[in-house]
Amino acid sequence: MALGNDRVSMLIQGEPIDGIPVFPLGIRGFAALGAGYTLADAYGNGERSCQAELWAQEQYGFDGFPNYAYGVLGVWEYGGEIHMPDGEFEQAPMTVRLPVTNEEDIEKLQLPPDISTAGAMPVGLAHSHLAAQAGRTVITPNAGVFTTAGCLCGLSQLAKWMMKKPALAHRLLEHSRDLLIAMVQHWVNTFGPDILMYNAEPSASNQVISARHFEEFVLPYTIEVHSAALKMGIKHIMVHVCGDQNLNLDLWKRVPAGDPGLLTFGHEVDLRRAIEVFGETSVIMGNVEPALIQTGHPDDLYQACTACIDAGRNAPRGFVLMSGCGFPPRTPPYNFYTMVKAAREYGRR
Amino acid sequence: MAIDRVQELLSGRQVDRVPLYHFLLGFCARNVGYEVADMYSDPQKSYQAQAWTFEQYGIDGGPDYGYASYGGWEFGGEIKMPEGEWQQAPSHVTFPVTKPEDLDGLTLPDARTAGSLPLAMEFSKLQQQNGVPITVILGGNFSVAGNICPPSTLCRWMLKKPDAAHRLLRIASDHILDVVRLWADTFGAENVIPNLWEPIAANDIISPKQFEQFALPYIKETNEQMLDMGIKHILYHICGEQNANMPLWAQIPMGDPGMVTFGHQVTLTKAIEHFGDSCIILGNVDSSLIQTGTPQQVYEACRDVILEAKDAPRGFMLMSGCELPPMSAPYNVYMMKKAIEDFGQY
Numbered sequence: 001m002a003l004g005n006d007r008v009s010m011l012i013q014g015e016p017i018d019g020i021p022v023f024p025l026g027i028r029g030f031a032a033l034g035a036g037y038t039l040a041d042a043y044g045n046g047e048r049s050c051q052a053e054l055w056a057q058e059q060y061g062f063d064g065f066p067n068y069a070y071g072v073l074g075v076w077e078y079g080g081e082i083h084m085p086d087g088e089f090e091q092a093p094m095t096v097r098l099p100v101t102n103e104e105d106i107e108k109l110q111l112p113p114d115i116s117t118a119g120a121m122p123v124g125l126a127h128s129h130l131a132a133q134a135g136r137t138v139i140t141p142n143a144g145v146f147t148t149a150g151c152l153c154g155l156s157q158l159a160k161w162m163m164k165k166p167a168l169a170h171r172l173l174e175h176s177r178d179l180l181i182a183m184v185q186h187w188v189n190t191f192g193p194d195i196l197m198y199n200a201e202p203s204a205s206n207q208v209i210s211a212r213h214f215e216e217f218v219l220p221y222t223i224e225v226h227s228a229a230l231k232m233g234i235k236h237i238m239v240h241v242c243g244d245q246n247l248n249l250d251l252w253k254r255v256p257a258g259d260p261g262l263l264t265f266g267h268e269v270d271l272r273r274a275i276e277v278f279g280e281t282s283v284i285m286g287n288v289e290p291a292l293i294q295t296g297h298p299d300d301l302y303q304a305c306t307a308c309i310d311a312g313r314n315a316p317r318g319f320v321l322m323s324g325c326g327f328p329p330r331t332p333p334y335n336f337y338t339m340v341k342a343a344r345e346y347g348r349r
Numbered sequence: 350m351a352i353d354r355v356q357e358l359l360s361g362r363q364v365d366r367v368p369l370y371h372f373l374l375g376f377c378a379r380n381v382g383y384e385v386a387d388m389y390s391d392p393q394k395s396y397q398a399q400a401w402t403f404e405q406y407g408i409d410g411g412p413d414y415g416y417a418s419y420g421g422w423e424f425g426g427e428i429k430m431p432e433g434e435w436q437q438a439p440s441h442v443t444f445p446v447t448k449p450e451d452l453d454g455l456t457l458p459d460a461r462t463a464g465s466l467p468l469a470m471e472f473s474k475l476q477q478q479n480g481v482p483i484t485v486i487l488g489g490n491f492s493v494a495g496n497i498c499p500p501s502t503l504c505r506w507m508l509k510k511p512d513a514a515h516r517l518l519r520i521a522s523d524h525i526l527d528v529v530r531l532w533a534d535t536f537g538a539e540n541v542i543p544n545l546w547e548p549i550a551a552n553d554i555i556s557p558k559q560f561e562q563f564a565l566p567y568i569k570e571t572n573e574q575m576l577d578m579g580i581k582h583i584l585y586h587i588c589g590e591q592n593a594n595m596p597l598w599a600q601i602p603m604g605d606p607g608m609v610t611f612g613h614q615v616t617l618t619k620a621i622e623h624f625g626d627s628c629i630i631l632g633n634v635d636s637s638l639i640q641t642g643t644p645q646q647v648y649e650a651c652r653d654v655i656l657e658a659k660d661a662p663r664g665f666m667l668m669s670g671c672e673l674p675p676m677s678a679p680y681n682v683y684m685m686k687k688a689i690e691d692f693g694q695y
Contacts, residue, residue, distance in 0.1 A: 035644070036678030052680075055644065059683045298381070298401065332382030333679050337405045 002194050004137040007063040011318040012236050012260055012283055020309055020347025022321040022340050023064030023285065025240065025264060029091055029329030030336065031056035039329055040084040043070055043093050046126025054134055060340050063320070065137040068127035069198055071326075073141060074148035074179060075099060076119030077112055091329045093120075100153035103168055109152070109175045115186040125190065132191055139238065140187045142180045144201035145221040146209075149176035155203055162209070162217055169217060177221045181228045193233025196262070198240075199226070202325075205243030205266070214248045219255065226256050237261055238285075242325055244268035249277045257282055260317040267324035271311040284315040287324040288339065294328035298338040305342035313347065321347065354409045355482070358629050358664035359582055359606065367659050367693030368409035369686055370631050370666035372586075372610070374416075375437045375675030376682070377402040385675055386430040389416055389439050389465070392472040400479070407686050409666070411479070414472035415486020417546055417672075420496030420521065421445065422464030424455065437675045446498035449506075449513045455497070455520060460527045473532065483540050485532045489547030489585065490567040491555075493521035500549050507559055514563055522567045529575050538579030542608075544586070548671075551589030551612075560594045569601045576602055584608040584631075588671055591615060599623040606663045613638075613670035617658040630661040633670040639681050640674040647681045651688030659693060667693065 003009040007021035024030070031052040032042035041048040046068065053066035070092045076082050081097035100106055112118035116125060124141040132138050142148070149172045150158045161169040184197055203209075204218045226237055236258040243266045245252070257263065261282035265274050267289035274284050288304050296304070305321060312319030321343045327336075354368040375385040377398040387394040392414060399412030416438045422428045427442040446455060460466055469485060476483045488496055494517040495503045506514040525545070532541045549555075550564045572583055582604040589612045591598070603609060609624050610631035611617065620630055634650050635642075642650070651667060658665040667689055673682065 034679045036641075036681060055680050059680055295382070332380060334381040334401045334405055 003196075004065055004135055006065055006137065008262075008283075008320055009065065009137045011320070012262060017318075017349075019349050020313060020319060020321055020343050021063035022343035022347070024062060024327040024336065024339070025285075025323045026067070026069065026326035027056060027062075028053055028066075028068065029085075030327050030331055033329055034059070034333065038086070039091060040086060042085075042329075043120070044084050044123060046123040046128075047130055049123070050127040050130040050134075054130075054136075060336060061344075062340050065139065066127065066131045066134075067139045067141070067198060068124045069141045069143060069200065070120075071143065071147070071200075071202060072151045073120065073143050074151045074176065077121065077179060078109055078119075078152055078175070080152070082120075092326070095151065095154075098152065098154055100157075100172065103165070106153075106168060106171050106175070111175075111178050111182060115182050121183070121186075128187065128191060137196060138187070138191045139196040139198050140184050142183050142198060144199045144204060144218075144239075145173060145176045145180055145225055146218040147201050147203040148180060149173045150203040152176065155208065158203075159209065162213055166216075173217060173221045177225055180225050184225070184229045184234070185232060188229075188232045188234065193235070195234060197226075197229045197234050197237045199237060200240035200242055201245075202240075202242035204248065205245050205268075206247045207244050211247035211251065215251055218248075219251050222255050230256060230258060235259065238264065240264045240325075241269065242266050246270075246273070249273065253277055262320075264320075264322055265324065271308060275312065275315045279316045281317065283318045283320060284312055285320040285322040286312070287322065290323050290325045290328050293323055293335055293339065294331045296335070298335055301335055301338050302342045305339055306346045309343070309347050355666070358666070359608075361606075361663075363695065364664070365695060367655055367689050367695075368666040369407060369689055370410055370610075370668040371399070371403065371408045371413070372669050372671065373402070373673035373682075374399070374413075375431070376673050376677055379675050380405070380679070384432075385437060386432060389414075390430055390468070392468050392475060396472060396475045396479075406682060411476060411481025411484075412472075413484050413486055413544060414469050415484075415544065415546070416465075417488070417492070417548055418496050419465065419486065419488045419546075420493035420524075423458050423466060423524070424463075424497045425458070426497070428464075434676075438672070441496070441499075444496075444498050444502075446517065447502065449510060451498075452513060452516050457520060457523055457527060460524070460531045466528065466531075470531075470535070473536065477536060477540075482542050483532070483536045484542050484544050484584070485528060486544040486546065487525050487528060488521075489545045489550060489564070490518060490522045490525060490571055491560075491564040492547050492549040493525060494518050495549035497521060500554060503549075504554065507555070507563055511563075518563060518567045522571050525571050526574055529580065530578060533578050533580065539581055541580060542582050542584055543575060543580060544584045546586040546588060547591075548586075548588035550594065551591050552593045553590050557593040557597060561597055564594075565597050565600065572602050576604060580604065582606065582608060584610065586610045586671075587615070588612050589614060592619070595619060595623050603628050610668055611670065617654060617661075621658060621661045625662045627663065629664040629666065630658050631666045631668045632658070633668065634685065636669045636671045636674055639669055639685075640677045642681065644678075644680055644684050647684040648688050651685050652692050655688060655692045659695075
């Protein structure tokens with residue numbers, strides 16, 4: 001199979017496109033509600049989740065491709081327990097029981113013998129199969145190596161071990177690395193190498209760890225995972241550099257992400273700075289503040305989108321208008337329509 | 350331009366496709382992040398929410414202000430604005446008339462100040478400023494009467510105290526004319542399209558014999574007098590199951606053309622037989638299906654309605670059979686537009 005023919009996939013394949021693409025990051029919750037499904041369907045039912053995204057794409061005319069992921073991926077796969085979102089204020093799965101609650105648990109961790117049946121992987125696979133059947137680009141579901149490690153034992157515990165027992169933190173990161181490589185390998189085995197790898201690193205933001213910690217605990221494992229994926233034949237890796245990672249940007253530059261890579265940024269990062277650092281090697285994506293998308297006035301949102309387009313439109317490898325983080329499920333539909341409208345009106349070539 | 354399609358049909362001209370007409374208020378609020386109550390208590394927000402939503406979905410016509418329980422507040426009763434997950438429009442708290450003696454103290458309210466009418470007037474000034482059709486939404490004569498006193502009481506009086514029922518119908522009719530006259534004086538009669546909703550006259554509630562005795566004469570008289578004022582077009586929402594009333598409705602003038610909208614319980618082929626030569630036909634996708642059906646079911650229901658009615662002599666507009674539920678899935682509403690694109694081209 002090949003990549004899809006949406007504007008984002010065309011951009012990364014070097015084909016001409018007619019304007020700035022608009023690609024909301026992680027729209028599955030919004031799409032599920034828009035189709036009359038539940039948020040739990042968005043994360044617990046791969047067919048419904050992907051179908052809702054395809055329908056939303058038809059309705060709103062946005063670019064990109066369906067993707068399945070959530071912040072605590074890894075918990076369930078390593079034997080912990082998660083809770084699917086319900087009620088008015090939950091928007092994604094959350095951890096109920098951690099796989100690692102003490103030092104001894106780390107040594108008991110075992111890579112799932114069959115990735116296709118581990119935790120949410122059957123859901124992710126069903127999602128990707130439907131995307132492939134629809135002729136869309138397939139992307140792996142995994143988060144980043146540090147974020148996944150933080151999900152296994154709890155982020156505060158990981159941060160504590162980094163300070164007091166770094167060997168334990170490294171051991172967890174090795175488990176995390178091994179899981180991610182196994183997941184990516186399974187996707188390549190199933191769908192071929194013409195897919196994208198995904199990586200989201202919210203826990204590695206400077207709101208949580210320092211650049212020094214990033215260099216020691218995040219960078220080497222991320223390079224290992226990305227290098228392994230590229231060795232498998234994957235050509236492009238989409239990295240969500242989540243939150244405030246201004247101090248990490250020069251370190252991220254050492255991470256191979258394909259040719260081009262796709263780097264998406266939180267609203268805390270100045271897109272002009274991102275282009276300085278990554279513009280020659282990666283498509284730059286971002287970075288409308290999600291809170292504004294959900295709660296802002298449509299006029300203010302339109303302005304924010306045009307400001308992003310102004311900042312990004314001359315990026316050497318291309319620019320994609322995107323939410324700065326996961327698209328809020330309860331965004332008023334007209335606000336999303338406004339975001340697409342801004343890209344179509346203001347982002348024309 | 351979306352609004353032009355409605356005006357083109359009213360002017361007797363051909364349109365490029367079946368218009369998608371609107372009967373959605375609370376849905377617009379949810380679509381833009383407002384409260385459903387804003388649609389009824391804040392004319393600015395109500396107008397804006399509808400204008401934005403119409404732009405997004407390619408809906409024809411201009412925004413409207415109104416609600417089905419009209420009449421209670423205006424005659425001195427109390428209504429409650431919708432709140433919470435399950436309420437979608439204002440509802441009655443107290444009725445101004447609950448017993449025959451109350452009729453003695455019932456007087457015509459001042460149309461400039463009564464109940465929701467100042468809000469409706471503010472809304473119509475927004476319609477005027479934005480160059481969209483000026484509408485005033487009222488209950489039909491029987492429904493206004495059934496909002497001044499509880500419908501169950503009105504039904505009892507029709508059987509036991511018909512004089513009381515007639516007194517109520519008379520004052521409701523006089524009030525409707527007062528309001529339409531105020532709008533005509535303010536905006537010019539030729540610019541005003543009264544929208545009248547008649548849910549309480551459905552055959553789920555009254556028989557065609559009762560319709561003939563208690564609804565028909567008042568509605569006919571009121572419509573004639575509105576047209577005499579210079580009103581050109583009247584939109585009547587013939588709500589719910591009114592199949593047995595259809596020959597009676599056909600006796601009522603609606604303007605040239607009128608606009609008649611039907612609940613999903615009415616067969617549009619039958620509606621065209623009765624009204625097709627004098628009115629634009631609007632309808633009638635089952636509202637509950639739009640909320641609870643699958644996208645494919647909604648699409649197919651719209652397709653069936655379009656194919657049944659698109660060639661109505663004076664024109665046809667696709668619409669929900671009653672108010673589109675606020676909690677409808679957005680993709681299902683998009684299905685209405687998609688069905689028009691696929692089956693509604695001329």
